[in-house]
Amino acid sequence: MARITAGVATSHVPLLGVGIDQGKMEEDYFKPIYAGYEWSKRWIADPENKPDVVILVYNDHATAFDMNLIPTFAIGCAEEFQPADEGWGRRPVPVVKNDADFAWHLAQSLILDEFDMTIINKMDVDHGLTVPLSLMFGQPAEWPVKVVPLAVNVVTYPPPSGNRCYALGEAIRNAVESYDKDLKVQVWGTGGMSHQLQGPRAGLINKEWDQRFLDDLTADPLRLRHIPHIEYLRETGSEGIETVMWLIMRGALGGDVKELHRHYHVPGSNTAVGHIVLEAAP
Amino acid sequence: MSKHTDIHEYLAELEDIPGTRIYTTKRARQGYWLNQMGMSLMKPENRERWKADERKYLEDWPMTDAQKEALLARDYNRLLDLGGNVYYLAKVFSADGLSFVQAVASMTGMSVDDYKAMMMAGGRSPQGNRSIKGGY
Numbered sequence: 174m175a176r177i178t179a180g181v182a183t184s185h186v187p188l189l190g191v192g193i194d195q196g197k198m199e200e201d202y203f204k205p206i207y208a209g210y211e212w213s214k215r216w217i218a219d220p221e222n223k224p225d226v227v228i229l230v231y232n233d234h235a236t237a238f239d240m241n242l243i244p245t246f247a248i249g250c251a252e253e254f255q256p257a258d259e260g261w262g263r264r265p266v267p268v269v270k271n272d273a274d275f276a277w278h279l280a281q282s283l284i285l286d287e288f289d290m291t292i293i294n295k296m297d298v299d300h301g302l303t304v305p306l307s308l309m310f311g312q313p314a315e316w317p318v319k320v321v322p323l324a325v326n327v328v329t330y331p332p333p334s335g336n337r338c339y340a341l342g343e344a345i346r347n348a349v350e351s352y353d354k355d356l357k358v359q360v361w362g363t364g365g366m367s368h369q370l371q372g373p374r375a376g377l378i379n380k381e382w383d384q385r386f387l388d389d390l391t392a393d394p395l396r397l398r399h400i401p402h403i404e405y406l407r408e409t410g411s412e413g414i415e416t417v418m419w420l421i422m423r424g425a426l427g428g429d430v431k432e433l434h435r436h437y438h439v440p441g442s443n444t445a446v447g448h449i450v451l452e453a454a455p
Numbered sequence: 456m457s458k459h460t461d462i463h464e465y466l467a468e469l470e471d472i473p474g475t476r477i478y479t480t481k482r483a484r485q486g487y488w489l490n491q492m493g494m495s496l497m498k499p500e501n502r503e504r505w506k507a508d509e510r511k512y513l514e515d516w517p518m519t520d521a522q523k524e525a526l527l528a529r530d531y532n533r534l535l536d537l538g539g540n541v542y543y544l545a546k547v548f549s550a551d552g553l554s555f556v557q558a559v560a561s562m563t564g565m566s567v568d569d570y571k572a573m574m575m576a577g578g579r580s581p582q583g584n585r586s587i588k589g590g591y
């Protein structure tokens with residue numbers, strides 16, 4: 174039986190990919206950002222912890238999806254996905270390989286559990302998906318895990334509610350546990366934390382709010398589940414809404430989870446960089 | 456579903472955030488061609504045509520004159536008002552060779568250096584920036 178062993182959440186700021194791709198990791202600006210991932214890289218490299226598959230929750234930033242098609246929840250079911258050219262050329266990172274049998278299993282199980290997933294095959298994946306892989310695995314010739322992309326609309330309003338995201342996570346847990354192959358699975362939530370990329374209010378950062386969110390992933394997930402969109406927007410900036418995707422990860426981990434590692438740094442470009450590693454409930 | 460959301464109340468709250476244009480369906484509809492034009496710049500051949508003659512490039516897109524003028528002027532706050540979304544507008548400013556920090560700083564009325572200094576010092580405080588009506 175497949176099982177969820179841990180959850181990882183991290184910001185997916187494009188600049189953090191640039192820093193790795195261009196070998197700037199030792200520069201003053203970048204050093205404290207990447208330092209917070211050292212523990213996580215060692216942890217995930219340990220065979221005890223390394224998953225076979227990561228269900229990677231992220232959002233597309235007008236890359237694979239434009240205004241023509243706006244799926245609320247989309248699951249990638251193809252064999253592999255190319256890193257996208259977002260206008261600066263493709264990131265020099267490996268192709269993202271899926272476990273397509275598992276992805277199709279998840280899709281059908283989630284739909285039967287009343288989550289009306291969009292199934293997508295041909296899709297390039299943007300920084301939202303590839304930057305977290307780089308942060309956790311560095312620069313390998315091939316990604317050491319299979320990746321199921323799960324894209325969430327957080328660009329065109331309304332995005333899904335926190336409660337809906339959390340419930341999707343719970344359904345993912347059931348879907349994973351009904352897969353008959355023996356797989357170790359992690360669920361990653363990406364994006365966030367505080368940031369606003371538009372208008373006169375751009376640059377907004379709310380450390381206190383972000384820290385409380387990190388605290389309550391273990392202490393009070395029920396509170397997080399019911400935070401309305403307007404609170405993310407007022408408190409953490411218009412693009413801070415991305416943090417709602419972390420609740421899919423949290424919902425998938427079950428009841429009592431343990432915090433293993435946390436990192437928080439301002440700034441990464443326009444953004445508060447947040448990162449946490451959680452051990453799933455048994 | 457346990458409760459129904461009051462859509463009018465929901466939308467009214469989204470308009471109550473200072474210096475912010477939430478990308479609602481109304482804006483998405485208003486800015487459809489503006490944003491799709493931005494998307495077209497993902498292709499190198501389109502970027503070349505755009506750079507060669509911006510005004511001519513815009514002739515192919517059924518946008519309002521106001522949207523076209525704001526695009527040519529790179530008036531990003533105006534573009535947000537006219538239905539632009541930052542991830543689509545990013546294709547325009549990246550074609551200009553601007554980073555997110557540079558383009559975003561231009562929307563705040565701050566110089567790029569002042570904006571960067573603000574970010575290094577911990578970013579803009581939410582204090583007084585949460586609600587127009589509430590003033591908190």
Ligand SMILES: [Fe+2]
Nearest residue numbers: 185301364415
């Ligand atoms: Fe993002």
